[in-house]
Structures are given as C-alpha cells and as structure tokens.
Amino acid sequence: MDHYDLLIIGSGPAGFSAAVRAVDFGMSVCLIEGDHLGGAGIMNGALTSKTMYELSQDYSIAARVDRGYRASALSVDYNQVLKTVITAGKEKQYQMLSQIETFAHSEKSLGKIRLLRGYASFEDPHTLYVEAKTGEKLRLSGKHILIATGSRPREYPGLEVDGEHIIDSNGIVSLKRFPERIMIIGSGIIGCEFSFIFSNFKQTEVHLIDRANRVLPYEDDDVGAYVARNLANNGVIIHHTAQLREIIRHPGGFMQTILDYDDGHSKVVEIDVALIAIGRVPNIESLKLENAGIKATDKNTLTINDCCQVLIDGIPSHIYAAGDVTGHSQLYSVAELQGRKAVENMAGTETSPLDYSHMSTLMFFKPELAAVGANEKKLQKEGIPYISAYYSNKLVNRNIAMRSTTGFIKILVSNDSEHRILGVRASGPQASAYIVSVAHLINRGDSLREVLQIFYPHPSVAEGIQECLRAIVGRSIYKPIAFPDDIIIREWTPEAKSL
Numbered sequence: 001m002d003h004y005d006l007l008i009i010g011s012g013p014a015g016f017s018a019a020v021r022a023v024d025f026g027m028s029v030c031l032i033e034g035d036h037l038g039g040a041g042i043m044n045g046a047l048t049s050k051t052m053y054e055l056s057q058d059y060s061i062a063a064r065v066d067r068g069y070r071a072s073a074l075s076v077d078y079n080q081v082l083k084t085v086i087t088a089g090k091e092k093q094y095q096m097l098s099q100i101e102t103f104a105h106s107e108k109s110l111g112k113i114r115l116l117r118g119y120a121s122f123e124d125p126h127t128l129y130v131e132a133k134t135g136e137k138l139r140l141s142g143k144h145i146l147i148a149t150g151s152r153p154r155e156y157p158g159l160e161v162d163g164e165h166i167i168d169s170n171g172i173v174s175l176k177r178f179p180e181r182i183m184i185i186g187s188g189i190i191g192c193e194f195s196f197i198f199s200n201f202k203q204t205e206v207h208l209i210d211r212a213n214r215v216l217p218y219e220d221d222d223v224g225a226y227v228a229r230n231l232a233n234n235g236v237i238i239h240h241t242a243q244l245r246e247i248i249r250h251p252g253g254f255m256q257t258i259l260d261y262d263d264g265h266s267k268v269v270e271i272d273v274a275l276i277a278i279g280r281v282p283n284i285e286s287l288k289l290e291n292a293g294i295k296a297t298d299k300n301t302l303t304i305n306d307c308c309q310v311l312i313d314g315i316p317s318h319i320y321a322a323g324d325v326t327g328h329s330q331l332y333s334v335a336e337l338q339g340r341k342a343v344e345n346m347a348g349t350e351t352s353p354l355d356y357s358h359m360s361t362l363m364f365f366k367p368e369l370a371a372v373g374a375n376e377k378k379l380q381k382e383g384i385p386y387i388s389a390y391y392s393n394k395l396v397n398r399n400i401a402m403r404s405t406t407g408f409i410k411i412l413v414s415n416d417s418e419h420r421i422l423g424v425r426a427s428g429p430q431a432s433a434y435i436v437s438v439a440h441l442i443n444r445g446d447s448l449r450e451v452l453q454i455f456y457p458h459p460s461v462a463e464g465i466q467e468c469l470r471a472i473v474g475r476s477i478y479k480p481i482a483f484p485d486d487i488i489i490r491e492w493t494p495e496a497k498s499l
C-alpha cells in the first residue's frame, strides 16, 4: 500500500489549490479525481460558463444597432460556440496538468504530486480505496486526508435529466444546437446567468421560472428587482410566483410545461429544452464516511472548524474538508482559500482563521453584478444599524462615455461615527474588476474618512465608489437633492420597520 503525506479526493479549486500548496511544504500528495480535472471550477462550471457568457456578450454588442455601427449578416453557430468553450476549459486543464507533471517526478524535498484517475472512498480513517480508471484497485494511506469532492446539480423530483431535452448545467455542452425555446427552472445565480447567456445570443426564446416574486431570493429586494428588469429588457420572459406542475413530453422532442401561479391561474408553455438550476448538493454519498467515523449534517455537508478540520465527535481530526462540500458559500474563491488553509494547518504554519465577511461574488449578468460583504437582509437579521447609499452609474463620467449607464453602486456602512464599510453591491461594466478594492477596505476596517483621502483615477467606473462614499457624509459633488432618483441615502435601525 502506497503512503502519502496527503491524500486529496477531488481536483476542483479546493483540491487542486491544496495539492499545490502542499508542494510548497515539500509534502507527497496523491490527488484523486473521478471525472473532469478541475471539477466544476473548469468544465461544466465556472470557467466554461464564463467563456460562454463572454461570447454571448460579444455577440450581443455586435448585434446592437444603436451605436452608429451595424454588423451585416451576423450569425452564430452553437457548435462553434461550444468548441470555443471547450477550448477554454482544456487550456486551463493543460496548465493544471503541466504543473502536476512538473511535480510528478521532482526531488522529494520539492514535494510530489501524483494524479490518480478514479473514485475514492474511505476504508478506515487513514486509508482510501480507489478503483482507478485503468481498472486497478488500490489502497492508499495518508497522514492527512482532504475531502474536496464538491457538489453536483440538485435533481428536480420527477424530472429525469436526459442530456438532450431535460438538462442541468452539466448538459449545456451536450446540446446540439441553440434551443428554439428553453424553460430555465430556478432563478438563482445559474438560472439568471444562463438566461442572460441564451437571451444575448438571440436565437432562443428564454423562459425563467421564479417561484418567488423576485429573482436571486437571497439578495436585497431592490437588487433582485433590478436584475429582473434587466432580464426582461434582454428579452427573458420571467414567470414570477410560478411553480412547475408538470412537463409533458411529445414525440418529436417538443414539450409542454404547465405552470401554476400563486394567484390561482395556470399557463401552458411549449418548449424544446428545460434547464434545471435549483441549487447544488454536496458529493458525499459514495465516500463511505462511516468507515472514517464522520457524520454529515442533515444537509449532507461536512462540519469543519476555522482551519477546515473535519470534526469527528466534535473533535478536530487529521481529515480536512474544503469547498462546496463544507456548506459554506459555493464559490471558486472559497474552495480555493479553504484548500490552502487546510494544508497550511496540516503543515503547522501559523495562520489566522478564514474571514468570510469580505467574500466577494461576481454574477455574470448584463450588466455584471458584484457583491462583497453583508447585504441589508443580513444586517437587518442581525439587528445591526446601517446607512445605505445608492449612487447611479448615470452620474459617472466613464459610464456616460461608454454609453452604458445602467447600474449602480450601493454601499452599506455602519451607522456610527466610524462609518465602517459593511457591504457593497455594484452593477455595471467592470464591476467585477473594482469590487475587490472594496473587499480590501472591508478587510482593513478602514473608516470612511481615510478612504475619502484616496485619489481615484479619471475617468474610471470606480469613481462611483468615491462619490457614493462622499454622499454618505454629505460631501458628494452631485447632490441627492438635485438627483433624488440617482443618489439615495437611507438609514436603518433595529427599531425601524424591516424592508
């Protein structure tokens, strides 16, 4: 039986970042992957969906006729789009493989990585059993084990995914052509992102089922309503407060969906493809966790401490977990940082616990939406008084120059003399690029006074941040009294009525 310093199950952002960090400490690592190298971080996930998003954005810009240019004979081929998407995924996988190969035969002191293709399960707390893709049956022992098995799309009861007419996010690459009509079930991030992608390409009638009366249910109501407006403006037909009752399949491929609305009426919509996007569930079932003495939570996640150690009977163990399987936010950056943190803890380096308060999320909509830190819902739930400042992109010179003024910056600061930044939502071109600067401000706990000393380059979309912060202390160049719809300052205290 081969022995390693670290056995890692899963090569997504959590597993891969952990493997490479372990090399920094000279560890011997066996990275076990049952499917795509890079997990949902690359194929059928973050990288491929973002490639498709970028292509769809380019196409929608090329198709515009309101900017003084007009492309003629513009056409798009789904197979060519997919080819580009797969090329992007493979480009990253080859970089990962190159790194793995570099450390496959390196000096022991440099650390070693072996990539083993196959599915792993626990035999005992230090031993994994792997049925390798080569047919070999292997037993491997590890001083430490990291569970980084990620998540998969949640199934919709009664709807069987066939990869052709009923798909989940993994099935985007198996479609043969742009569907004429698609019904997207679930109005969370994946549902909204694919709604924008398909509507950008203008080849598909896009329907989106929103079982509440707003998309992105965990975001503040104004943000959800704004995204819903942008979806509608892009041609997406949103079925608010609708439940899917049934999909009736007909010979020839077309399907009828029956939707029941909260107000009692129903609607039948003909579609060609249904895309299920109702969340993702952790991959733990096949791990035989009971052989390691690990009990999952009732949501099938693994309970970890601040250093990503799995708690067995409440006690931190030599088994770690990172990424989607931990029940923290299902984000690439969270998986990656947790994977690194786990290894740093195994190596005994002194590290501070991960602070999730300034975690950022980018949502690839039109225009993009970026989020960092708390939103109003969270602060209200925790009873934390705050000031909310909203500043429209209509007033930002760079956005005016881009002829792209849809969007805003909304900053929440503590309602005290410090005015600490607690959270930000920003939407508009390049929002994903400048949100990280705000994450730094939250991390440093900078007070508004200090932030206002900084020179912002001009013309930049980030100037909206500066003006928004100035507005909180009554020092903005453009005043709320002159632009009441574009600069809005509100206060909330626990005594006030919830939004």
Ligand SMILES: Cc1cc2nc3c(=O)[nH]c(=O)nc-3n(C[C@H](O)[C@H](O)[C@H](O)COP(=O)(O)OP(=O)(O)OC[C@H]3O[C@@H](n4cnc5c(N)ncnc54)[C@H](O)[C@@H]3O)c2cc1C
Pocket: 009, 010, 011, 012, 013, 014, 015, 032, 033, 034, 035, 036, 037, 038, 039, 040, 041, 042, 044, 045, 046, 047, 049, 050, 118, 119, 120, 121, 148, 149, 150, 151, 169, 190, 283, 286, 287, 322, 323, 324, 325, 329, 330, 331, 332, 333, 335, 362
């Ligand atoms: C369509 C889509 C778009 C996304 N876009 C973004 C985005 O823009 N930004 C963002 O931050 N996040 C995004 N995410 C989320 C992000 O991809 C995940 O949070 C991240 O990939 C989780 O990383 P992970 O390492 O925990 O797991 P995963 O990436 O899921 O990887 C886990 C790996 O473990 C393997 N595995 C599972 N069980 C076993 C086993 N028993 N033996 C061996 N191998 C096993 C799996 O095959 C998989 O490769 C997106 C996800 C999807 C689905």
Ligand SMILES: NC(=O)c1ccc[n+]([C@@H]2O[C@H](COP(=O)([O-])OP(=O)(O)OC[C@H]3O[C@@H](n4cnc5c(N)ncnc54)[C@H](O)[C@@H]3O)[C@@H](O)[C@H]2O)c1
Pocket: 185, 186, 187, 188, 189, 190, 191, 193, 209, 210, 211, 215, 216, 217, 244, 277, 278, 279, 280, 329, 330, 331, 361, 362, 363, 364
């Ligand atoms: N840009 C990004 O950062 C990005 C992109 C894609 C995915 N992700 C990650 O992947 C995770 C999974 O994405 P997701 O969109 O599948 O999940 P989600 O949790 O974001 O949204 C699921 C949606 O489905 C709805 N829903 C649940 N059950 C339903 C039902 N029976 N009928 C109709 N609607 C139902 C929910 O109300 C919710 O709106 C996200 O939590 C996110 O962390 C991130």
